[in-house]
Amino acid sequence: MKQLLVLAVLVALAFAGQKRYDGYQVYEVKAKDKLSFDVLIKLYHETANYDFWTEPRGLDRSIQIMVAPAHQQTFVELMQAFNIEYSVKFPDVQRLIDEGHKDINTTPILPKVHRSNSREARYSLNWTSYSDYPAILEFINELVAKYPNLMSVRTIGTTTEGNDILMVKISTGGNNKKSIVADAGIHAREWISPAFMTWLIHELVENYAAHPQYVDNLDWYLIPVLNPDGYRYTFAANGDRLWRKNRDPNPGSACIGTDLNRNYGYFWNTGGSSNLPCSDTYHGGAPWTEKESIAARDAILAITNGEVYVAMHSYSEDMLYPWGMTYDPAPNNAELDALGQAFVKAVKAVEGTPYISAQSSSGLYIASGCTDDWAMSTRAEGGPGIPYSYTLEMRPGPNGAAGFQLPANQIIPNNLELWEGFKLIADFVITGKLP
Numbered sequence: 034m035k036q037l038l039v040l041a042v043l044v045a046l047a048f049a050g051q052k053r054y055d056g057y058q059v060y061e062v063k064a065k066d067k068l069s070f071d072v073l074i075k076l077y078h079e080t081a082n083y084d085f086w087t088e089p090r091g092l093d094r095s096i097q098i099m100v101a102p103a104h105q106q107t108f109v110e111l112m113q114a115f116n117i118e119y120s121v122k123f124p125d126v127q128r129l130i131d132e133g134h135k136d137i138n139t140t141p142i143l144p145k146v147h148r149s150n151s152r153e154a155r156y157s158l159n160w161t162s163y164s165d166y167p168a169i170l171e172f173i174n175e176l177v178a179k180y181p182n183l184m185s186v187r188t189i190g191t192t193t194e195g196n197d198i199l200m201v202k203i204s205t206g207g208n209n210k211k212s213i214v215a216d217a218g219i220h221a222r223e224w225i226s227p228a229f230m231t232w233l234i235h236e237l238v239e240n241y242a243a244h245p246q247y248v249d250n251l252d253w254y255l256i257p258v259l260n261p262d263g264y265r266y267t268f269a270a271n272g273d274r275l276w277r278k279n280r281d282p283n284p285g286s287a288c289i290g291t292d293l294n295r296n297y298g299y300f301w302n303t304g305g306s307s308n309l310p311c312s313d314t315y316h317g318g319a320p321w322t323e324k325e326s327i328a329a330r331d332a333i334l335a336i337t338n339g340e341v342y343v344a345m346h347s348y349s350e351d352m353l354y355p356w357g358m359t360y361d362p363a364p365n366n367a368e369l370d371a372l373g374q375a376f377v378k379a380v381k382a383v384e385g386t387p388y389i390s391a392q393s394s395s396g397l398y399i400a401s402g403c404t405d406d407w408a409m410s411t412r413a414e415g416g417p418g419i420p421y422s423y424t425l426e427m428r429p430g431p432n433g434a435a436g437f438q439l440p441a442n443q444i445i446p447n448n449l450e451l452w453e454g455f456k457l458i459a460d461f462v463i464t465g466k467l468p
């Protein structure tokens with residue numbers, strides 16, 4: 034008992050300097066008509082007072098919005114004035130965050146000399162807790178050292194705070210193979226996204242013998258954490274668990290950070306992003322202003338045979354495809370939908386998690402400057418022309434418990450079901466056929 038108490042005190046001290054969310058509430062709201070939906074969109078992008086935990090999609094689905102104590106009365110009055118259904122989903126956000134502290138990987142990174150004798154625990158990463166960036170880097174370096182014939186890594190950029198952005202390539206060599214391109218951790222607080230990406234790497238490389246076809250017949254280009262400054266900030270003793278953007282200062286503003294997933298240069302700032310540096314969807318002062326978006330752009334443009342692109346996010350259990358910046362369907366809409374539906378069917382088959390696949394703008398919400406639209410844009414338009422492009426929103430579901438603080442005991446179930454989806458994508462890339 035005493036030891037538990039000591040541990041609890043130590044954990045509390047470790048996060049004592051983090052931004053606190055006492056009295057913050059998350060509301061679940063549902064718009065009834067286009068007018069009230071548009072009110073929500075205005076709140077999303079035209080003030081920085083409301084933190085949308087899930088994206089507004091349409092009238093058929095509720096969304097979760099965090100509101101600070103000082104803005105709660107106004108928020109409730111707005112909901113009532115526009116006849117928007119609302120309820121309190123999480124009455125105390127700080128408690129959610131405190132409960133999540135037990136889900137953080139505290140395994141120390143072992144010096145190499147101690148590891149060489151041990152058959153297990155070569156790296157400190159596990160999938161029963163969430164790991165900070167240094168543990169992810171160590172995991173990648175270990176695997177590259179152990180499987181040099183399957184995996185390589187290169188630095189595609191360095192952030193303002195000096196963190197390297199890495200791209201892992203998993204390949205058995207040869208030319209003219211198609212490839213799957215993916216990035217994770219563009220939004221700092223979405224911890225499940227790198228937790229799946231690292232699992233995917235582990236599965237492809239460490240379990241290669243169980244399914245060599247997925248590496249022999251195609252190449253994988255994977256960015257495990259695209260926004261390492263932001264990601265580290267969500268773990269830092271003086272950081273903020275709910276940080277979303279990168280950590281670059283904005284000239285003329287006290288507010289930090291750009292939403293990298295609004296900063297891409299294909300139809301940049303044409304709706305569904307914010308001009309306000311304090312907003313969580315701030316698109317930056319111009320397209321391609323951020324080191325992270327530039328690094329991803331240049332690295333992905335260098336890949337000539339990309340067939341599928343997946344941007345890994347959380348949460349809402351969706352597999353969304355372009356366009357997001359217009360309600361118009363993409364020219365290959367039927368193909369995008371067919372692969373998306375097959376993916377969610379494979380995922381659902383594991384334990385019934387009700388993923389949905391749809392065009393990003395299939396509801397009422399437009400967003401621009403996002404990675405998935407750019408990934409599908411043509412070389413002539415400045416993109417890589419990857420024909421199949423998706424934004425994957427992982428667990429929890431749209432009404433899911435705990436939001437970004439998905440309990441760590443769900444990491445492995447999340448990863449196992451998504452791995453089935455990625456196997457299906459890989460089979461499709463190899464054979465050109467869906468089951």
Ligand SMILES: [Zn+2]
Binds near residue numbers: 223346347
């Ligand atoms: Zn996201």
